[in-house]
Every structure is written in C-alpha cells, then in structure tokens.
C-alpha cells in the first residue's frame with residue numbers, strides 16, 4: 001500500500017478517535033469502550049443513602065485516603081455459571097442474586113452462559129486477568145473454605161489499569177452440601193441470600209460484625225440487604241471509571 005494512503009488512513013483514524021473521545025453521546029459509549037476509553041457508565045450510578053448501617057470494604061486503594069477498590073462502572077462484569085453439581089432451581093437463584101447486586105451497585109452484569117471452568121473464590125488475588133466471574137457448586141474437598149457450616153465463598157481478583165486498582169475477575173463457590181434440591185425448593189430466599197452475600201464479596205464488600213447486615217459472617221437468617229450493605233454497595237458502584 002502506498003505510503004500516502006497509509007497517511008490518509010491514519011489521519012482518518014486520528015479524526016475518528018478525536019470525535020469519539022470528545023463526543024458526549026451515549027451512543028458512542030460502546031465505541032469508547034472498544035477502544036479502551038470507557039469513561040461513561042453502563043448503568044446509572046445508584047443513590048448513596050446513609051442510614052447508619054455498617055459496612056466494610058475488602059480492599060482500599062494503596063495510595064489513597066481509604067477509597068475502596070471496586071469494579072470499573074464503565075465496564076460490563078461478565079459472568080459464567082458452571083452447572084456441575086447445580087441443584088434444581090440453582091440457576092434461577094443465581095440470576096435473581098445477580099439482578100439484586102446489579103440494582104444495588106449500578107454495575108452492569110452480562111451472562112456469558114455455561115462454562116467448565118472452576119470458580120476461583122479465594123479471597124483477593126492481585127493481578128489476575130480480566131476473565132469472567134465464574135459461579136459454581138463445589139465441595140469442601142475442592143474448596144477447604146467450605147468446610148463446616150460455611151455455605152459459600154466468594155472473592156475477586158484485582159489489577160491496576162491506567163490509574164486506580166480495579167477488580168477484573170472473581171468467583172463464587174457454593175457448597176453442594178448446603179445447596180441441595182430440597183434446600184433450594186424449601187428455603188429459596190435464604191439460599192438466594194447466600195448467593196447475594198458471596199456476590200457482595202465479589203464486588204468488594206467485606207464482613208461486618210453487625211447481624212442485621214447481610215455481610216455478617218454467619219448466616220443469621222437475614223435475607224434482605226441491610227442499611228450498611230446498601231450504602232457500601234452503592235459506594236462501590238459509584239466509583240469513577242478507570
């Protein structure tokens with residue numbers, strides 16, 4: 001290709017880039033994301049309401065005044081489900097919990113279907129890859145953290161982009177001994193709340209010592225998000241884009 005044509009192509013790309021970079025329209029948001037300029041939220045930011053609840057963040061920015069680490073709200077959080085060991089109605093529980101965590105954070109989730117990948121729920125791992133969050137069912141033999149009364153574990157992986165640290169992947173492993181067909185059929189709200197609790201870990205909330213919050217470490221029969229859960233999730237969902 002003659003050099004002159006390349007120059008034209010580059011100039012055109014430069015102009016396109018400038019238009020995309022400067023144009024405020026929402027319709028260009030997917031284009032901006034495709035070229036790594038995701039400076040517009042996918043979903044509106046949630047209202048942050050202070051109601052005196054208790055919440056804690058799993059991780060804060062290393063060089064900042066306590067700003068939490070969360071997901072980039074200009075990106076979609078992709079997730080997949082590993083159906084191995086899934087109880088009857090299990091996928092519906094996951095879908096409802098995803099819808100609730102999305103509503104509470106204003107973060108967008110995209111269902112990428114089934115996978116054979118095993119979840120990596122092991123707390124926080126720095127410098128993971130931008131892979132889908134994997135949700136699945138397992139046993140204490142595979143996930144020692146599921147031993148005893150623990151019904152699920154969830155966590156995220158963080159990476160540093162152009163500036164702040166953001167979560168880029170995560171996982172939830174649910175205990176097959178707790179998530180039986182009978183438990184899901186007879187206590188769907190309780191089981192859904194366990195999935196919601198683990199997803200709250202994935203988006204950045206840590207445990208608190210207040211039993212009225214869903215992020216209380218033990219399952220106290222709480223099925224709704226508490227006031228601190230809601231405020232913490234709204235703050236995590238209101239972070240600036242990367």
Ligand SMILES: [Zn+2]
Pocket residue numbers: 197198201207217
């Ligand atoms: Zn927990």
